[in-house]
Amino acid sequence: MTARTLYEKIWDAHVVAQREDGTCLIFIDRHIIHEVTSPQAFEALRKAGRKVRRPELTLAVPDHNLPTTARVDAAGKRIPIADPQSAQQLTALEENTREFGIHYFGATSPQQGIVHVVGPEQGFSLPGTTIVCGDSHTACHGGVGALAFGIGTSEVEHVLATQTLQLRKSKTMEVRVEGDLGPGVTAKDLIMHIVGTIGTAGGTGHVIEYRGKVFEQMSIEARLTVCNMSIEGGARAGLIAPDETTFAYLKDRPLAPKGAEWDEAVAYWKTLHTDEGATFDKSVVIDATLIEPTVTWGTSPEDTVGISGEVPDPMSFADPNKQRAAQASLEYMGLTPGQKLAEVEVQNIFIGSCTNSRIEDMRAAAEVLRGRKVHPNIKWGIVVPGSGLVKLQAEAEGLDKVFTEAGLEWREPGCSACLGMNPDKVPPGERSASTSNRNFVGRQGPGARTHLVSPAMAAAAAVTGRLTDVRELAREPA
Numbered sequence: 210m211t212a213r214t215l216y217e218k219i220w221d222a223h224v225v226a227q228r229e230d231g232t233c234l235i236f237i238d239r240h241i242i243h244e245v246t247s248p249q250a251f252e253a254l255r256k257a258g259r260k261v262r263r264p265e266l267t268l269a270v271p272d273h274n275l276p277t278t279a280r281v282d283a284a285g286k287r288i289p290i291a292d293p294q295s296a297q298q299l300t301a302l303e304e305n306t307r308e309f310g311i312h313y314f315g316a317t318s319p320q321q322g323i324v325h326v327v328g329p330e331q332g333f334s335l336p337g338t339t340i341v342c343g344d345s346h347t348a349c350h351g352g353v354g355a356l357a358f359g360i361g362t363s364e365v366e367h368v369l370a371t372q373t374l375q376l377r378k379s380k381t382m383e384v385r386v387e388g389d390l391g392p393g394v395t396a397k398d399l400i401m402h403i404v405g406t407i408g409t410a411g412g413t414g415h416v417i418e419y420r421g422k423v424f425e426q427m428s429i430e431a432r433l434t435v436c437n438m439s440i441e442g443g444a445r446a447g448l449i450a451p452d453e454t455t456f457a458y459l460k461d462r463p464l465a466p467k468g469a470e471w472d473e474a475v476a477y478w479k480t481l482h483t484d485e486g487a488t489f490d491k492s493v494v495i496d497a498t499l500i501e502p503t504v505t506w507g508t509s510p511e512d513t514v515g516i517s518g519e520v521p522d523p524m525s526f527a528d529p530n531k532q533r534a535a536q537a538s539l540e541y542m543g544l545t546p547g548q549k550l551a552e553v554e555v556q557n558i559f560i561g562s563c564t565n566s567r568i569e570d571m572r573a574a575a576e577v578l579r580g581r582k583v584h585p586n587i588k589w590g591i592v593v594p595g596s597g598l599v600k601l602q603a604e605a606e607g608l609d610k611v612f613t614e615a616g617l618e619w620r621e622p623g624c625s626a627c628l629g630m631n632p633d634k635v636p637p638g639e640r641s642a643s644t645s646n647r648n649f650v651g652r653q654g655p656g657a658r659t660h661l662v663s664p665a666m667a668a669a670a671a672v673t674g675r676l677t678d679v680r681e682l683a684r685e686p687a
Protein backbone atom coordinates (compact mmCIF):
# COMPACT_ATOMS: atom_id res chain seq x y z
CA MET A 210 0.00 0.00 0.00
CA THR A 211 1.26 3.45 -0.77
CA ALA A 212 2.61 5.51 2.07
CA ARG A 213 0.14 8.18 3.20
CA THR A 214 0.30 11.30 5.31
CA LEU A 215 -1.87 11.69 8.40
CA TYR A 216 -4.16 14.05 6.49
CA GLU A 217 -4.58 11.57 3.65
CA LYS A 218 -5.49 8.79 6.08
CA ILE A 219 -8.20 10.86 7.78
CA TRP A 220 -9.46 12.15 4.43
CA ASP A 221 -9.67 8.67 2.86
CA ALA A 222 -11.59 7.38 5.88
CA HIS A 223 -14.29 10.04 5.37
CA VAL A 224 -14.95 10.13 1.63
CA VAL A 225 -18.58 9.18 1.00
CA ALA A 226 -18.57 9.91 -2.72
CA GLN A 227 -16.25 11.44 -5.30
CA ARG A 228 -17.18 13.21 -8.53
CA GLU A 229 -15.08 13.12 -11.64
CA ASP A 230 -14.04 16.75 -11.15
CA GLY A 231 -12.50 15.80 -7.81
CA THR A 232 -15.24 17.24 -5.59
CA CYS A 233 -15.92 14.92 -2.70
CA LEU A 234 -18.68 14.38 -0.22
CA ILE A 235 -17.08 14.00 3.19
CA PHE A 236 -18.68 12.57 6.32
CA ILE A 237 -18.53 14.97 9.25
CA ASP A 238 -18.10 13.31 12.64
CA ARG A 239 -18.48 16.35 14.84
CA HIS A 240 -20.12 19.73 14.42
CA ILE A 241 -19.79 22.58 16.89
CA ILE A 242 -21.97 25.64 16.67
CA HIS A 243 -22.02 29.08 18.29
CA GLU A 244 -24.43 31.99 18.25
CA VAL A 245 -22.89 34.03 15.42
CA THR A 246 -22.86 31.68 12.43
CA SER A 247 -25.76 29.33 13.19
CA PRO A 248 -29.04 31.36 13.28
CA GLN A 249 -29.47 31.65 9.48
CA ALA A 250 -28.65 27.96 9.06
CA PHE A 251 -31.48 26.94 11.39
CA GLU A 252 -33.80 29.46 9.79
CA ALA A 253 -33.13 27.88 6.39
CA LEU A 254 -33.76 24.38 7.75
CA ARG A 255 -37.03 25.53 9.25
CA LYS A 256 -38.13 27.15 5.99
CA ALA A 257 -37.33 23.98 4.05
CA GLY A 258 -39.08 21.85 6.65
CA ARG A 259 -35.92 19.83 7.26
CA LYS A 260 -34.65 18.24 10.44
CA VAL A 261 -31.12 17.95 11.77
CA ARG A 262 -29.91 14.63 10.42
CA ARG A 263 -27.73 13.54 13.37
CA PRO A 264 -28.44 15.93 16.27
CA GLU A 265 -26.21 13.91 18.64
CA LEU A 266 -23.16 14.84 16.55
CA THR A 267 -23.59 18.58 17.09
CA LEU A 268 -22.65 20.50 20.21
CA ALA A 269 -23.75 24.09 20.80
CA VAL A 270 -22.25 26.71 23.06
CA PRO A 271 -22.47 30.53 23.10
CA ASP A 272 -19.16 32.40 23.31
CA HIS A 273 -18.67 35.39 21.00
CA ASN A 274 -21.34 37.83 22.11
CA LEU A 275 -21.72 36.78 25.68
CA PRO A 276 -20.50 39.48 28.06
CA THR A 277 -17.84 38.24 30.47
CA THR A 278 -19.23 40.09 33.46
CA ALA A 279 -21.44 38.34 36.05
CA ARG A 280 -24.27 36.34 34.42
CA VAL A 281 -26.51 35.93 37.44
CA ASP A 282 -27.36 38.44 40.16
CA ALA A 283 -27.11 37.91 43.93
CA ALA A 284 -30.54 36.23 43.88
CA GLY A 285 -29.37 33.79 41.20
CA LYS A 286 -31.44 35.46 38.45
CA ARG A 287 -30.04 35.70 34.90
CA ILE A 288 -28.75 39.20 34.13
CA PRO A 289 -30.16 40.28 30.75
CA ILE A 290 -27.73 41.12 27.93
CA ALA A 291 -27.81 44.83 27.12
CA ASP A 292 -26.95 44.69 23.40
CA PRO A 293 -30.18 43.77 21.55
CA GLN A 294 -28.48 41.95 18.65
CA SER A 295 -26.34 39.84 20.97
CA ALA A 296 -29.34 39.07 23.15
CA GLN A 297 -31.28 38.00 20.08
CA GLN A 298 -28.51 35.74 18.77
CA LEU A 299 -28.13 34.09 22.15
CA THR A 300 -31.87 33.50 22.49
CA ALA A 301 -31.92 32.10 18.96
CA LEU A 302 -29.17 29.58 19.80
CA GLU A 303 -31.02 28.50 22.91
CA GLU A 304 -34.32 28.08 21.07
CA ASN A 305 -32.84 26.46 17.97
CA THR A 306 -30.98 23.84 19.95
CA ARG A 307 -34.13 23.06 21.94
CA GLU A 308 -36.29 22.81 18.82
CA PHE A 309 -33.82 20.64 16.89
CA GLY A 310 -32.73 18.51 19.85
CA ILE A 311 -29.07 19.58 19.98
CA HIS A 312 -26.94 19.39 23.09
CA TYR A 313 -26.45 22.89 24.46
CA PHE A 314 -24.22 24.29 27.18
CA GLY A 315 -25.98 27.51 28.19
CA ALA A 316 -24.48 30.76 29.44
CA THR A 317 -24.60 29.77 33.09
CA SER A 318 -23.51 26.16 32.68
CA PRO A 319 -20.06 25.35 34.09
CA GLN A 320 -19.34 23.61 30.77
CA GLN A 321 -19.93 26.81 28.78
CA GLY A 322 -16.89 28.33 27.14
CA ILE A 323 -15.25 29.12 23.83
CA VAL A 324 -16.20 26.47 21.24
CA HIS A 325 -12.58 25.51 20.64
CA VAL A 326 -11.87 25.13 24.33
CA VAL A 327 -15.04 23.17 25.07
CA GLY A 328 -14.67 20.57 22.27
CA PRO A 329 -11.38 19.03 23.43
CA GLU A 330 -12.20 19.58 27.10
CA GLN A 331 -15.37 17.49 26.83
CA GLY A 332 -13.71 14.79 24.75
CA PHE A 333 -16.06 15.72 21.90
CA SER A 334 -13.05 16.40 19.67
CA LEU A 335 -11.29 13.10 19.00
CA PRO A 336 -8.30 11.95 16.94
CA GLY A 337 -9.02 11.03 13.35
CA THR A 338 -12.44 12.68 13.32
CA THR A 339 -13.60 15.37 10.94
CA ILE A 340 -14.75 18.41 12.91
CA VAL A 341 -16.34 21.54 11.51
CA CYS A 342 -17.64 24.76 12.98
CA GLY A 343 -18.77 28.03 11.45
CA ASP A 344 -15.62 29.58 12.77
CA SER A 345 -12.19 30.11 11.28
CA HIS A 346 -10.21 28.89 14.30
CA THR A 347 -11.66 25.38 14.18
CA ALA A 348 -8.21 24.12 13.14
CA CYS A 349 -7.49 24.33 16.87
CA HIS A 350 -8.91 20.81 17.35
CA GLY A 351 -6.06 19.50 15.18
CA GLY A 352 -4.15 19.54 18.47
CA VAL A 353 -5.83 16.23 19.37
CA GLY A 354 -5.25 14.86 15.87
CA ALA A 355 -8.63 15.77 14.37
CA LEU A 356 -9.08 17.10 10.85
CA ALA A 357 -10.88 20.29 11.84
CA PHE A 358 -11.70 23.36 9.81
CA GLY A 359 -13.93 26.39 9.64
CA ILE A 360 -16.97 26.54 7.35
CA GLY A 361 -19.45 29.22 6.26
CA THR A 362 -23.06 29.54 7.39
CA SER A 363 -24.52 27.84 4.30
CA GLU A 364 -22.20 24.91 4.98
CA VAL A 365 -23.36 24.87 8.60
CA GLU A 366 -26.85 24.36 7.20
CA HIS A 367 -25.58 21.58 4.88
CA VAL A 368 -23.89 19.77 7.74
CA LEU A 369 -26.93 20.10 9.99
CA ALA A 370 -29.16 18.69 7.25
CA THR A 371 -26.91 15.92 5.94
CA GLN A 372 -23.93 15.42 8.28
CA THR A 373 -21.74 15.70 5.19
CA LEU A 374 -19.85 18.43 3.42
CA GLN A 375 -18.84 18.99 -0.19
CA LEU A 376 -15.12 19.54 -0.39
CA ARG A 377 -12.02 19.25 -2.51
CA LYS A 378 -8.97 17.56 -1.15
CA SER A 379 -6.32 19.95 0.14
CA LYS A 380 -2.63 19.79 -0.59
CA THR A 381 -0.35 18.56 2.16
CA MET A 382 2.24 20.68 3.91
CA GLU A 383 4.73 19.75 6.56
CA VAL A 384 6.06 22.24 9.07
CA ARG A 385 8.96 20.44 10.64
CA VAL A 386 10.50 21.99 13.70
CA GLU A 387 14.00 20.96 14.65
CA GLY A 388 15.76 21.49 17.97
CA ASP A 389 14.29 22.56 21.30
CA LEU A 390 12.55 25.72 22.39
CA GLY A 391 14.55 27.81 24.84
CA PRO A 392 13.38 28.80 28.34
CA GLY A 393 10.48 31.28 28.26
CA VAL A 394 9.63 30.33 24.66
CA THR A 395 6.17 28.78 24.41
CA ALA A 396 3.88 27.12 21.87
CA LYS A 397 2.41 30.58 21.18
CA ASP A 398 5.82 32.04 20.37
CA LEU A 399 6.51 29.06 18.13
CA ILE A 400 3.30 29.35 16.12
CA MET A 401 3.67 33.13 15.81
CA HIS A 402 7.20 32.56 14.54
CA ILE A 403 5.92 29.93 12.08
CA VAL A 404 3.22 32.31 10.77
CA GLY A 405 5.87 35.04 10.54
CA THR A 406 8.07 32.69 8.52
CA ILE A 407 5.54 31.23 6.09
CA GLY A 408 3.35 34.37 5.89
CA THR A 409 -0.44 34.58 6.00
CA ALA A 410 -0.67 32.96 2.57
CA GLY A 411 2.04 30.35 3.22
CA GLY A 412 -0.43 27.53 3.86
CA THR A 413 -3.11 28.50 1.33
CA GLY A 414 -4.79 25.41 -0.13
CA HIS A 415 -2.89 23.13 2.26
CA VAL A 416 -3.46 21.23 5.46
CA ILE A 417 -0.42 21.59 7.67
CA GLU A 418 0.99 18.77 9.72
CA TYR A 419 3.29 19.98 12.49
CA ARG A 420 6.12 17.52 12.93
CA GLY A 421 9.17 17.14 15.11
CA LYS A 422 10.26 16.36 18.64
CA VAL A 423 9.01 19.72 19.92
CA PHE A 424 5.42 18.71 19.21
CA GLU A 425 5.86 15.20 20.55
CA GLN A 426 7.02 16.71 23.84
CA MET A 427 4.23 19.28 23.98
CA SER A 428 1.15 19.04 26.17
CA ILE A 429 -2.19 18.81 24.37
CA GLU A 430 -3.05 22.35 25.43
CA ALA A 431 0.12 23.64 23.80
CA ARG A 432 -0.66 21.63 20.65
CA LEU A 433 -4.12 23.22 20.56
CA THR A 434 -2.45 26.65 20.69
CA VAL A 435 -0.24 25.75 17.73
CA CYS A 436 -3.01 24.29 15.57
CA ASN A 437 -5.33 27.17 16.48
CA MET A 438 -3.30 29.66 14.48
CA SER A 439 -2.92 27.48 11.37
CA ILE A 440 -5.56 29.68 9.75
CA GLU A 441 -3.35 32.75 10.32
CA GLY A 442 -0.80 30.96 8.13
CA GLY A 443 -3.51 30.56 5.49
CA ALA A 444 -3.94 26.80 5.94
CA ARG A 445 -7.24 24.98 5.75
CA ALA A 446 -6.36 23.02 8.87
CA GLY A 447 -3.45 22.08 11.11
CA LEU A 448 -2.74 18.67 12.58
CA ILE A 449 -0.51 16.99 15.09
CA ALA A 450 -0.42 13.18 15.11
CA PRO A 451 -2.14 11.68 18.15
CA ASP A 452 0.08 9.81 20.60
CA GLU A 453 0.14 8.60 24.21
CA THR A 454 -0.12 12.21 25.41
CA THR A 455 -3.32 12.61 23.39
CA PHE A 456 -4.83 9.38 24.71
CA ALA A 457 -4.00 10.30 28.32
CA TYR A 458 -5.55 13.72 27.83
CA LEU A 459 -8.80 12.32 26.39
CA LYS A 460 -9.28 9.31 28.64
CA ASP A 461 -12.35 9.62 30.87
CA ARG A 462 -13.46 12.95 29.39
CA PRO A 463 -17.29 13.09 29.47
CA LEU A 464 -17.89 12.56 25.73
CA ALA A 465 -14.89 10.33 24.94
CA PRO A 466 -15.54 6.64 24.26
CA LYS A 467 -15.55 4.34 27.28
CA GLY A 468 -14.66 0.70 28.03
CA ALA A 469 -14.23 -1.57 25.03
CA GLU A 470 -15.04 1.31 22.68
CA TRP A 471 -12.14 3.25 24.15
CA ASP A 472 -9.72 0.38 23.57
CA GLU A 473 -10.94 0.00 20.02
CA ALA A 474 -10.62 3.73 19.43
CA VAL A 475 -7.06 3.85 20.78
CA ALA A 476 -6.07 0.93 18.58
CA TYR A 477 -7.32 2.89 15.56
CA TRP A 478 -5.81 6.18 16.70
CA LYS A 479 -2.41 4.48 16.90
CA THR A 480 -2.52 4.03 13.11
CA LEU A 481 -2.96 7.78 12.62
CA HIS A 482 0.48 9.03 11.74
CA THR A 483 2.28 9.87 8.54
CA ASP A 484 3.83 6.73 7.09
CA GLU A 485 7.52 6.41 6.51
CA GLY A 486 8.17 7.46 2.90
CA ALA A 487 4.99 9.55 2.53
CA THR A 488 5.59 12.85 0.80
CA PHE A 489 4.19 16.35 1.33
CA ASP A 490 3.38 18.85 -1.40
CA LYS A 491 5.25 21.49 0.54
CA SER A 492 7.75 21.35 3.37
CA VAL A 493 9.10 24.05 5.68
CA VAL A 494 11.81 23.52 8.28
CA ILE A 495 12.03 25.75 11.35
CA ASP A 496 14.94 25.92 13.79
CA ALA A 497 13.39 26.11 17.27
CA THR A 498 16.63 27.24 18.88
CA LEU A 499 16.46 30.58 17.04
CA ILE A 500 13.06 31.55 18.45
CA GLU A 501 12.72 34.21 21.13
CA PRO A 502 9.58 35.18 23.01
CA THR A 503 7.75 36.69 20.07
CA VAL A 504 5.51 39.74 19.57
CA THR A 505 3.72 41.33 16.63
CA TRP A 506 4.46 44.87 15.51
CA GLY A 507 1.85 45.31 12.76
CA THR A 508 -1.73 44.55 11.80
CA SER A 509 -1.21 41.10 10.31
CA PRO A 510 -0.35 37.97 12.33
CA GLU A 511 2.68 37.50 10.06
CA ASP A 512 4.17 40.75 11.39
CA THR A 513 6.20 39.00 14.06
CA VAL A 514 9.56 39.74 15.62
CA GLY A 515 11.53 38.49 18.62
CA ILE A 516 11.17 40.69 21.70
CA SER A 517 14.79 41.84 21.44
CA GLY A 518 14.05 43.09 17.92
CA GLU A 519 12.99 46.37 16.38
CA VAL A 520 10.03 47.65 14.38
CA PRO A 521 11.10 47.01 10.78
CA ASP A 522 11.50 49.62 8.08
CA PRO A 523 8.68 49.04 5.56
CA MET A 524 11.22 49.56 2.77
CA SER A 525 13.17 46.55 4.03
CA PHE A 526 10.51 44.25 2.51
CA ALA A 527 11.16 43.15 -1.06
CA ASP A 528 7.50 43.01 -2.09
CA PRO A 529 6.01 46.47 -2.88
CA ASN A 530 2.61 45.32 -1.58
CA LYS A 531 4.17 44.32 1.70
CA GLN A 532 6.00 47.68 1.82
CA ARG A 533 2.69 49.52 1.52
CA ALA A 534 0.95 47.24 4.01
CA ALA A 535 3.76 47.68 6.53
CA GLN A 536 3.66 51.45 6.09
CA ALA A 537 -0.09 51.48 6.76
CA SER A 538 0.38 49.13 9.72
CA LEU A 539 2.95 51.39 11.32
CA GLU A 540 0.69 54.41 10.92
CA TYR A 541 -2.22 52.56 12.49
CA MET A 542 -0.03 51.15 15.26
CA GLY A 543 1.66 54.49 15.97
CA LEU A 544 5.13 52.97 15.67
CA THR A 545 8.30 54.08 13.88
CA PRO A 546 10.91 51.97 12.09
CA GLY A 547 13.83 51.08 14.31
CA GLN A 548 11.87 51.46 17.52
CA LYS A 549 12.73 48.72 20.02
CA LEU A 550 9.74 46.47 20.71
CA ALA A 551 10.76 46.22 24.36
CA GLU A 552 10.26 49.99 24.68
CA VAL A 553 6.66 49.99 23.43
CA GLU A 554 4.27 50.94 26.25
CA VAL A 555 0.91 49.21 26.60
CA GLN A 556 -2.23 50.27 28.44
CA ASN A 557 -4.33 47.13 28.17
CA ILE A 558 -3.79 43.47 28.92
CA PHE A 559 -5.95 40.66 27.58
CA ILE A 560 -5.28 37.11 28.66
CA GLY A 561 -7.79 34.80 27.02
CA SER A 562 -9.17 33.60 23.61
CA CYS A 563 -9.29 30.13 22.08
CA THR A 564 -5.54 30.38 21.51
CA ASN A 565 -4.55 30.89 25.14
CA SER A 566 -7.27 30.46 27.77
CA ARG A 567 -6.78 26.92 28.99
CA ILE A 568 -5.53 26.06 32.47
CA GLU A 569 -1.86 25.88 31.45
CA ASP A 570 -2.16 29.39 30.00
CA MET A 571 -3.69 30.64 33.25
CA ARG A 572 -0.86 29.01 35.20
CA ALA A 573 1.81 30.50 32.95
CA ALA A 574 0.41 34.01 33.39
CA ALA A 575 -0.08 33.57 37.12
CA GLU A 576 3.48 32.31 37.51
CA VAL A 577 4.78 35.68 36.29
CA LEU A 578 2.22 37.74 38.21
CA ARG A 579 2.42 35.99 41.57
CA GLY A 580 3.31 38.53 44.25
CA ARG A 581 3.68 41.31 41.67
CA LYS A 582 1.53 44.32 40.83
CA VAL A 583 0.27 45.64 37.55
CA HIS A 584 2.20 48.73 36.36
CA PRO A 585 0.48 52.15 36.60
CA ASN A 586 0.53 52.36 32.76
CA ILE A 587 -2.09 49.63 32.66
CA LYS A 588 -5.58 51.09 32.54
CA TRP A 589 -7.46 47.87 31.92
CA GLY A 590 -6.43 44.27 32.17
CA ILE A 591 -8.61 41.20 32.13
CA VAL A 592 -8.08 37.48 32.45
CA VAL A 593 -10.80 35.46 30.76
CA PRO A 594 -10.78 31.68 31.24
CA GLY A 595 -11.74 29.68 28.15
CA SER A 596 -14.50 27.75 29.88
CA GLY A 597 -16.37 27.47 33.15
CA LEU A 598 -14.34 24.37 33.95
CA VAL A 599 -11.06 26.20 33.37
CA LYS A 600 -12.40 28.93 35.64
CA LEU A 601 -13.25 26.46 38.43
CA GLN A 602 -9.87 24.76 38.13
CA ALA A 603 -8.02 28.08 38.21
CA GLU A 604 -9.99 29.14 41.27
CA ALA A 605 -9.25 25.83 42.99
CA GLU A 606 -5.55 26.58 42.45
CA GLY A 607 -5.93 30.15 43.72
CA LEU A 608 -4.91 31.65 40.38
CA ASP A 609 -7.86 34.07 40.35
CA LYS A 610 -6.45 35.61 43.55
CA VAL A 611 -3.02 35.97 41.96
CA PHE A 612 -4.61 37.92 39.11
CA THR A 613 -6.90 40.12 41.19
CA GLU A 614 -4.21 40.83 43.79
CA ALA A 615 -1.91 41.93 40.97
CA GLY A 616 -4.64 44.28 39.72
CA LEU A 617 -6.24 42.38 36.83
CA GLU A 618 -9.92 41.50 36.53
CA TRP A 619 -11.06 37.87 36.60
CA ARG A 620 -13.99 37.25 34.26
CA GLU A 621 -16.58 34.77 33.07
CA PRO A 622 -15.66 32.60 30.03
CA GLY A 623 -16.10 33.77 26.44
CA CYS A 624 -14.31 35.22 23.43
CA SER A 625 -14.16 38.59 25.17
CA ALA A 626 -11.62 41.14 23.92
CA CYS A 627 -10.33 38.77 21.23
CA LEU A 628 -12.77 40.56 18.95
CA GLY A 629 -14.96 43.59 19.45
CA MET A 630 -18.30 41.71 19.33
CA ASN A 631 -19.10 42.10 23.02
CA PRO A 632 -18.53 44.81 25.65
CA ASP A 633 -14.82 43.94 26.19
CA LYS A 634 -12.92 46.35 23.97
CA VAL A 635 -9.60 48.13 23.87
CA PRO A 636 -10.19 51.92 23.58
CA PRO A 637 -9.21 53.76 20.35
CA GLY A 638 -5.52 54.63 20.08
CA GLU A 639 -4.62 52.49 23.07
CA ARG A 640 -2.32 49.54 22.91
CA SER A 641 -2.82 46.04 24.22
CA ALA A 642 -0.65 43.05 24.90
CA SER A 643 -3.06 40.29 23.97
CA THR A 644 -2.86 36.50 23.98
CA SER A 645 -5.37 36.25 21.13
CA ASN A 646 -4.60 35.36 17.51
CA ARG A 647 -5.46 38.35 15.36
CA ASN A 648 -4.06 41.87 15.37
CA PHE A 649 -6.18 43.17 12.48
CA VAL A 650 -7.18 46.83 12.28
CA GLY A 651 -10.05 47.34 14.74
CA ARG A 652 -10.03 43.73 15.88
CA GLN A 653 -10.16 44.56 19.60
CA GLY A 654 -12.33 47.63 19.03
CA PRO A 655 -12.20 50.62 16.67
CA GLY A 656 -8.71 52.14 16.67
CA ALA A 657 -7.34 49.52 19.09
CA ARG A 658 -3.68 48.60 18.65
CA THR A 659 -2.96 44.94 19.31
CA HIS A 660 0.35 43.22 20.03
CA LEU A 661 -0.02 39.45 20.04
CA VAL A 662 1.97 37.65 22.73
CA SER A 663 2.02 34.49 24.88
CA PRO A 664 0.29 34.42 28.30
CA ALA A 665 3.62 34.75 30.14
CA MET A 666 4.56 37.71 27.92
CA ALA A 667 1.17 39.37 28.53
CA ALA A 668 1.74 38.98 32.26
CA ALA A 669 5.24 40.44 31.91
CA ALA A 670 3.83 43.45 30.03
CA ALA A 671 1.26 43.89 32.80
CA VAL A 672 4.07 44.10 35.36
CA THR A 673 6.30 46.54 33.46
CA GLY A 674 3.70 48.51 31.45
CA ARG A 675 5.55 47.81 28.21
CA LEU A 676 6.30 44.87 25.95
CA THR A 677 8.90 42.95 27.93
CA ASP A 678 11.06 39.89 27.56
CA VAL A 679 9.52 37.58 30.15
CA ARG A 680 12.93 35.98 30.68
CA GLU A 681 13.99 39.18 32.46
CA LEU A 682 11.33 38.50 35.09
CA ALA A 683 12.34 34.88 35.63
CA ARG A 684 12.61 34.05 39.29
CA GLU A 685 15.30 32.16 41.12
CA PRO A 686 14.11 28.60 41.70
CA ALA A 687 12.63 28.38 45.21
Ligand SMILES: CC(C)[C@H](C(=O)O)[C@@H](O)C(=O)O
Binds near residue numbers: 344345346359628
Ligand atom coordinates in the same frame (compact mmCIF):
# COMPACT_ATOMS: atom_id res chain seq x y z
C1 LIG B 1 -17.32 35.41 14.47
C2 LIG B 1 -16.59 34.27 13.85
C3 LIG B 1 -17.33 33.83 12.64
C4 LIG B 1 -15.13 34.58 13.61
C5 LIG B 1 -14.37 33.50 12.87
O1 LIG B 1 -14.81 32.87 11.94
O2 LIG B 1 -13.26 33.22 13.19
C6 LIG B 1 -14.41 34.81 14.93
O3 LIG B 1 -14.41 33.70 15.74
C7 LIG B 1 -13.01 35.29 14.71
O4 LIG B 1 -12.11 34.81 15.38
O5 LIG B 1 -12.81 36.18 13.88
Ligand code: SF4
Binds near residue numbers: 346562624625645
Ligand atom coordinates in the same frame (compact mmCIF):
# COMPACT_ATOMS: atom_id res chain seq x y z
S1 SF4 C 1 -11.73 33.49 20.96
FE1 SF4 C 1 -11.39 34.86 19.25
S2 SF4 C 1 -10.51 33.65 17.67
FE2 SF4 C 1 -11.40 32.26 19.12
S3 SF4 C 1 -13.42 31.83 18.34
FE3 SF4 C 1 -13.60 33.53 19.77
S4 SF4 C 1 -13.42 35.36 18.51
FE4 SF4 C 1 -12.69 33.66 17.25
